[in-house]
Amino acid sequence: MLTFIVRRALTSVFILVLAVSLLFGMIHMVPGDPASVMLGPKATPEVRAELVRRMGLDRPVIVQLGKFYAGLARGDLGVDPFSGRAVTDSVLEQLPYTLVLVLAAIGGASLLGIPLGCFSAIRRNSLLDRLTGAMSVAFIAIPSFVVALYLLLWLAVKWRWFPAMGAGEVGDYPDQLRHLVLPAIALGLGWVGYIARLVRSSMLEVMEENHIRTARAFGLPERTIVVHYALRIAILPTVTILGLGIGSLLSGALFAEIVFSRPGIGRLLYEAVATRNYPVVMGAVLVTTGFFVLCTLVSDIVNALLDPRLRERPRN
Amino acid sequence: MNRKPYPELPHRGRREFLQGSSLALLGLAGGAFAGISGAGRGAVLHWRNYLDVISLDAPSTISGAESLICAAIFQNLLRFKSDGSWHTEREAAESFEQLDATHYAFRLKPGQLFTNGYGEMTADDVKFSFERMIDPAMNAINAPDMGPLSHVEVHDRYSGTFVLRSPYAAFASIAVAGGSGAIHSRKAVTAVGGRFSTHPPCCSGPYQFKSWQAQRKTVLERNPLWAGSEAPFSEIHVYAMTDSKAAEMAFEAGQLDCAEISVETVGSFKKDMPPDSSLRLLPSGRNFWLGMNQENPALADLRVRRAIQYAIDVQAVVEAAWFGLAPVSAGPVPKGMTGHRKQALIPPKGDPEQARALLRQAGVRLPLRLRLDVNNDARELTAVQVMQWSLKKVGIEVEIRAQDGSTFMMMGREDVGDQWRGIQLFMGSFIGLADPHYSLTWFSSAQVGLWNWERFRSKEFDQLMDLALASTDESERDRMYQRMQDLMEESGCYRFVTNGIMPNIFRNSIVPAFRPDGYSLLRDFRPSKRSA
């Protein structure tokens, strides 16, 4: 088991490095550069060349990449050429907003989805079960930005039940909560159905197991059985989702952050690309990709814990 | 000599949203209504700026947004009046006069103090401030504002003379009254190493710098050392919001007292005005036009370019993109400025029949396919789609290429690659300044390969430009600048659209003041005369 974890971890690191380096290269191939953007139209060729030289942008891409990793080893992600702040500061400032959003979305979805899944499993083929099945299938695939736009249109702009933009006042938690509702719904709506389905099917599997039948034979109340045995097992798919779905959650978070003008790492990334803010792009890419890889790793390990077959190497 | 424009950093459209605008909302203190709590001493002004501060130091200010703040915390010898004209009045100067074509004499008012203990403002400080702008070692981005300034002679503690190498009509309005003419203390700036960015070592205006938080706000406070009448507000909070929609929401939420808003929302605000507020449509000094690269083979024939000029219905463009609120323009020089051109040769509605005839004469095979580059901004995209439709009706198929602000800005530059050859049509825009020279200098031959993407070369244009810059006769300059714009239109490279409009919304509890280009004169804002 340990070898499996180590092996997977190393592969993850390798993938992370590969992905980040590739992206670094792509970003540098894009026309435009931060010197031009920063100086704007005031950039005469001489002034621009000077700034380019000062920012180290005239060195070959490989050299710049090397400097990036060297800095990374020191814990230094570089300096934002526009604001002069350390990239680490910018990224760490924005990251919590995205994390909060993602957690709220998943949390809300679980809160609704797990009970739904349980009930559907217990009362198979009832109306509730079939309705859940239909809705879950539907909501999974509706693009989150469409949901976000509709929520914005009706609940925020038309009826003004919720704020239309921003994340709320710093330190004012109720206000921040209000600002979180619509984006979290937009992001999490599809997941309600997905979680419900997963919970339902794993519960159905589990309910047939021997030890459950034994417990029933012993006369334990159904509710105890459900909560103590089946539900515990049913929670696990939620963890699996985090691993599989984190990529789409981060993409979805970007859209939610744009539609609702929320701060967050998705927006930071997007804006940094638009302004060719290389240090911030790399910092944000590193963080998002790292986060994604980490979640996949954790979910793979969890799955391997559950299913020993997955630990083995593919046979030749 | 390269003159730099005062174009705005490109609108980023959707990406405007992305620049920390909601961070600015986050920085707003407390949830309480942050408006004017009462007339008099304790009042705080909350004002929206369209960009964040990168540098408040004259040699390196990047955009006009910074100059708006500088005008409140630093003194210039002259400043713009708040009467909606570009006329100047004396600020730090007791007297300022032009001795001859290349000499200007000034005398400072005595007793004007710099903050932070840096003492009295002297002529030597003026010398220091101006000469560092043109000092090659400083590599000042804004050096071109100074024009042909050679040096400053100091005669005594308060008086001196500016010596220019050649005549420069825009000296007073751009170099002296503009952001580049801010007077800094030699002692203070030298003490911090010769330059500063976001934290000035000292101030001299009615307000002084208090603090700056990146992408949130800049705070100015009343300057107790100010020799003139006391500043009306105890503090001014400047919120950097590139996104107009965020600013509109903040205003509605009661968190801003004055903000420039976008044209789209004027209608909905008029229908549903926030309580106790007013909307004002101010003229703008921007300039929007369709440019054509005359060196591109497809556009080399003058008749083809004229046809395009005739095909475009500028009124429809303004109706769609500016909601009919901005006036159609006939050239870059805005109304109210010397050289403003009232009418274009080609009528605003265009003339599709004439366009078709010209294309026939030119023997062009239709449909003619052309590429149009535009900044990825909602308003400009709307404008070019109207043009695309008009051009389609005369047989020209336009492919619109929306570019990122950063990519778009560098498109016509020869020093970044070969992409400038591929330019055919494009939507140009920038902000002018207080002098018509600034609206037109970008179209000279010297600018080919820099900002003159049309590659328009006209000897007469260049000559007139130099003559007008050196002339002091307003009516003569007016004639010359008008002729220059005639030349631009005759070349077929330009179809002028509009100078835009600057809608501003503000609370009735304050009385704002604006420049003729719609930007705020922060210093002149005051609470309105009402009881608290």
Place this chain on the structure above:
Amino acid sequence: MATHPGVIVRTFSGLKKDPLGMTGFVLVSLILLFTVFAAWLAPYDPLEVDVYDRLSSPSAAHWLGTDQLGRDVLSRVLFGGQVALKVSLVAISASLSIGLVLGMMAGFGPRWLDRILVVSFDTVRSFPTIMFALAIIALTGPSLNTVIVVIILTSIPVYARVVRTQTQALRERDFILAERAMGASTLRILRDHVLPNIAAPLLILASMDVPSVVGMEAGLSFLGLGVSPPTPSWGSILNDGYSYLRNSPWPIIAGGLPLIAVTLGFTFFGESLRDIFDPKLRRKDQ
């Protein structure tokens, strides 16, 4: 594999028993109908500009109102479907084919090849999709073709992994081992035995992939990275509507509806197909 008439009969008898699937099928058919015949059904040219009738509410002349250039929203929505259709067809068939080949190579080939391919897939999948799209599109400029390429590149790993898993599972089956013992070449085995067995699940996966592909194109067009103006795409209609949200909500309402319809339709239909032809897949996609 079943012959054609058999497949169709099976499909319909299955659908008759599943109202949701039937609904999906009807939706899909309607969408395809409206999209393919958009040119006949649309009341106006989707590009026709009428600046003096902008951002209007639904009326007899314009059933879904007009956008910021006075263009008929209904016509734009109908033609927007053609973009979605084109993107889906091209992207899915390309990523399916390439993913098929790569997946079979990974599943059947030597272990080192498998490792390389799996790592490549995981690397691509670990990019935030938008980031990937941004970098590529910033390089080449926004265009529909670039969007299609990006979608293909990000979809290949998905199909490839499924094919790989299926191929690996089949590899150990008795009849395959027998064939190999008899000296059949790998290629022949892949073509004659593996391919037929994975075709069905793969096609079903593809049909259920339509909503996400369409959603991705819409998302990228919404960010301004997709179609060029004035081409209507559901995403670009939403993008325009968002800019002028306060002036008229109709472009947003109208742009979102077809996306929801496509999602519901193809998902219901796809699930139904899966239940009819390969209920085992139910486990697999979880």
